[in-house]
Every structure is written in structure tokens, then in C-alpha cells.
Amino acid sequence: xxxxxxxxxxxxxxxxxxxxxxxxxxxxxxxxxxxxxxxxxxxxxxxxxxxxxxxxxxxxxxxxxxxxxxxxxxxxxxxxxxxxxxxxxxxxxxxxxxxxxxxxxxxxxxxxxxxxxxxxxxxxxxxxxxxxxxxxxxxxxxxxxxxxxxxxxxxxxxxxxxxxxxxxxxxxxxxxxxxxxxxxxxxxxxxxxxxxxxxxxxxxxxxxxxxxxxxxxxxxxxxxxxxxxxxxxxxxxxxxxxxxxxxxxxxxxxxxxxxxxxxxxxxxxxxxxxxxxxxxxxxxxxxxxxxxxxxxxxxxxxxxxxxxxxxxxxxxxxxxxxxxxxxxxxxxxxxxxxxxxxxxxxxxxxxxxxxxxxxxxxxxxxxxxx
Numbered sequence: 587x588x589x590x591x592x593x594x595x596x597x598x599x600x601x602x603x604x605x606x607x608x609x610x611x612x613x614x615x616x617x618x619x620x621x622x623x624x625x626x627x628x629x630x631x632x633x634x635x636x637x638x639x640x641x642x643x644x645x646x647x648x649x650x651x652x653x654x655x656x657x658x659x660x661x662x663x664x665x666x667x668x669x670x671x672x673x674x675x676x677x678x679x680x681x682x683x684x685x686x687x688x689x690x691x692x693x694x695x696x697x698x699x700x701x702x703x704x705x706x707x708x709x710x711x712x713x714x715x716x717x718x719x720x721x722x723x724x725x726x727x728x729x730x731x732x733x734x735x736x737x738x739x740x741x742x743x744x745x746x747x748x749x750x751x752x753x754x755x756x757x758x759x760x761x762x763x764x765x766x767x768x769x770x771x772x773x774x775x776x777x778x779x780x781x782x783x784x785x786x787x788x789x790x791x792x793x794x795x796x797x798x799x800x801x802x803x804x805x806x807x808x809x810x811x812x813x814x815x816x817x818x819x820x821x822x823x824x825x826x827x828x829x830x831x832x833x834x835x836x837x838x839x840x841x842x843x844x845x846x847x848x849x850x851x852x853x854x855x856x857x858x859x860x861x862x863x864x865x866x867x868x869x870x871x872x873x874x875x876x877x878x879x880x881x882x883x884x885x886x887x888x889x890x891x892x893x894x895x896x897x898x899x900x901x902x903x904x905x906x907x908x909x910x911x912x913x914x915x916x917x918x919x920x921x922x923x924x925x926x927x928x929x930x931x932x933x934x935x936x937x938x939x940x941x942x943x944x945x946x947x948x949x950x951x952x953x954x955x956x
Contacts, residue, residue: 616672617683619645619690624729635715637705642725643698644668645690647675648683650736657687657736659755659763661726663746663771663935664864665696665853673936673945674743680949686740691726693747695863702799702859711859712799716866719747719754720876727759739763741953745935746771746904747864750871756890757873766890767949769897769925770934772905773913774872774883779904783865786815790858799859812861813852814845821930822901830928833938887916894920895952897945899933923948 622644629640645668650656658681660671668690675681681688692699694717702714709715730736742763744752749771756766757773775783793808795801821830831837831844838844853861874883894917898910907924914922927933927941936942 616669616676617647619647619668619688621645621668622733624725624733626725626728629725631715631721632718633715635709637700637709637715639700640694640725641700641704642729643692643696644726644729647688647690648686650687650734654736655738656685656740657689657730657734657738658740659726659730659742660688660690661722661742661744661748661751661755662690662692662696663744663748664693664868665856665861666748667692667696667698670748671743671745673942674949680946680953681743689730689734691722691729693722693864693867694725695860695867697857697860701857702863703857714859714863716863716870718867719750719871720758722867723751723754723758727762741765741767743767743949744771745769746931747868747871749905749934750775750868753873753887753890754871754876756892756894757876757879757886760889760891763892765893765895765952767895767897767952769945770899770902770905770931772898772909773887774874775869776909778906780869782819782904783869786812787862787865789815790861796858799862801858805858809853809856809858809861810849814849817845817848817852819903819930820932822903822928824901824928825930828928883913884916887913888918890917890919892919893952893955895948896920896922897925897934897948898922899925899927899929899931901928902931902933904931921952 624642624644626640629637631637662670671690675683675688695701697703702711705714739762742752742755749768752766752768753773755763789811790796790805790808792811793805795803795805796808838847872883873886874881876886879886896910896914898905898907900907910922914920925933925941925944929937929941933941934945936945
């Protein structure tokens with residue numbers, strides 16, 4: 587049971603950089619997943635680097651049914667762990683573990699799956715290879731088929747970097763699932779998003795303590811600078827103008843307290859190289875570079891066979907609504923349902939009750955269709 591202040595704060599960290607989950611969202615009825623690992627020896631990444639051992643951490647809610655057709659994958663978002671989808675999971679929500687076997691996979695670089703911080707030389711710290719979204723779904727596909735013996739998924743449902751993975755699943759493994767859901771995330775990271783991420787990386791690495799990634803202590807000032815750049819993009823401009831932080835006192839009761847919260851408590855305990863690795867993964871995402879599409883994102887999107895529920899936030903500055911509208915026109919069976927929210931990017935993770943209801947209602951209805 588997630589019923590303590592520490593767990594609530596922890597869920598906020600996991601749903602999007604310490605600020606995406608919400609105190610307004612009830613987590614007490616969210617069941618606890620069981621943790622598992624999948625290890626691959628001599629794992630070759632898309633870049634050609636070979637990790638002597640690649641570790642994937644994942645969580646499991648529920649059990650496989652008799653016909654083995656109730657498996658849903660929920661791939662993690664930025665720096666999240668297997669608890670990152672509590673807003674969708676539980677009684678009365680779209681995904682009931684009594685009905686589904688829910689798998690929550692953790693991205694490379696989160697500090698638990700293989701990461702710069704936990705991998706020995708010659709790949710420790712800044713020498714860890716940049717892993718792509720395709721690397722991440724490749725090892726999850728191997729885990730599902732080799733360890734769990736899952737041959738087909740009911741759905742892939744993802745928020746943010748999880749949405750990136752959902753789109754990649756539909757392109758790389760077009761017959762492996764019945765449908766996908768993408769909230770607050772696109773099938774490609776476009777130029778403006780790359781510039782934003784580069785700004786955050788630049789802020790972090792400007793700290794002399796960073797020492798090109800070979801630091802002996804965390805570059806605290808750099809992480810604070812990174813956090814402030816990130817926070818400026820997290821919510822909408824209207825959110826700040828209307829002072830909506832007042833509806834969620836976990837962030838602080840005054841403007842100064844909110845700013846201090848994001849500056850000093852954005853991702854408690856995060857490792858700088860891990861933060862950068864996942865930003866690089868985010869930057870490189872492009873379904874168009876999947877063979878055989880040769881960089882043509884429109885052709886890759888046209889190749890998607892399954893129904894897609896596409897839910898961008900109307901006020902997202904990470905993955906703007908215009909980008910989602912652009913992509914949706916090339917997906918043959920796409921339901922575009924923008925989330926009417928002022929909460930920016932985290933609207934896609936049900937940060938407030940109205941957003942949670944919108945997302946849960948749409949996901950539940952989509953899962954009920956044939």
C-alpha cells in the first residue's frame with residue numbers, strides 16, 4: 587500500500603521528474619508490484635557497444651489468465667521505476683490487476699536497470715553507451731518472450747518516454763500487440779525538444795564538479811541548474827499565471843517555496859550521468875530511423891497496423907499538441923483525444939483528478955473496443 591508521506595513523495599518522483607504525480611491523486615488503493623530482473627550477457631546496443639551484462643528491472647501486477655491474452659506492457663518514463671503508473675492501476679481505474687497481467691518495465695539509465703551509475707568499467711559513468719528507445723524495447727521484447735513466454739500483448743500503454751516506446755513497439759513489432767496508448771509523448775523528438783534537452787544537459791555539465799562525468803561527488807549545483815531549466819517547461823505558462831501550485835501544497839504554499847522545491851528536491855538522489863543518459867535516449871528517438879524507413883517518420887507512422895489512442899496534453903511544452911496533430915494524420919487507425927488541461931506535460935499522467943478521470947475514462951473505453 588502506498589500510504590505514507592515518503593511513498594507519496596516517491597510516487598511523485600517516479601511519475602515525471604519528481605513533479606508529475608500528485609498529492610491530489612489517491613495512491614492508497616494502488617497495489618504493490620512484484621519486482622523481477624532479466625539479464626542478458628554480451629548485450630549489443632544499437633550503437634554497436636557490447637555490454638558484458640545488461641540488466642532489465644521490471645514489475646508485475648496481477649497474473650496471466652488461462653488463455654494468456656491479458657498482458658499489458660507499461661514502459662517507464664524519465665527516471666521512473668516500476669511504480670510509475672499508479673494513476674492507471676487499481677480498482678476503479680482503467681487497469682485492474684485482477685483482470686490484467688501488467689508489466690512495468692524500467693528504462694536503461696534509471697539507476698536500477700543497467701545505468702552509468704551501476705555498470706562497471708569499461709562502461710561506468712560517462713563511458714556507458716547511449717541507449718536508444720529501440721534498445722530498450724528490444725530487451726523488453728526478449729524478456730517477454732524468453733523469460734515470461736508471452737507471445738502477444740493486449741496493449742502497450744505509455745506516458746512521455748513511455749509513449750515514445752509505445753510508438754516504437756507499434757513500428758518495430760507491428761503484430762505483437764492489439765493496440766497502443768500514448769499520452770504526452772510523440773513518435774519522434776523534434777528539433778525544439780532536442781534544443782530543450784541540450785539546454786538542461788548544458789546546465790548540469792557546467793558545474794566544474796561534473797568533471798566530464800568522472801565526478802567523485804554528485805555535481806549538486808549543476809543538478810540544481812538542470813532542475814530549474816526542466817521545471818520551467820514542465821507546466822504550462824497558464825499554470826504559473828493562475829498559480830495552480832496552490833491546489834497542490836506538496837510543491838509549496840508560496841511561489842518561493844515552489845521554486846525552492848524544484849531547485850533542491852526535483853529528483854532526490856539522482857545520479858548526474860543517469861540523468862544525461864536518459865536525456866540522450868529521449869533526444870535520439872525517431873521511429874523513422876527504424877529499418878527500413880531510412881529516416882522517413884511519415885512512412886513509419888503509416889506502417890502502424892494497430893489502433894492507436896493518442897492523448898497529448900493541450901498545454902504540453904515538451905511534446906506540443908501541434909506535433910501530435912502532425913503525426914496523427916499519418917496513423918491509419920488513430921483516435922486523437924487531447925487532454926483539456928492547464929497542467930502541461932504531466933496532464934498525461936493524471937496529475938489532478940480531472941486529468942486522471944479523462945485519461946482513465948478514455949483508456950478504459952479504448953481497451954473495451956474490439
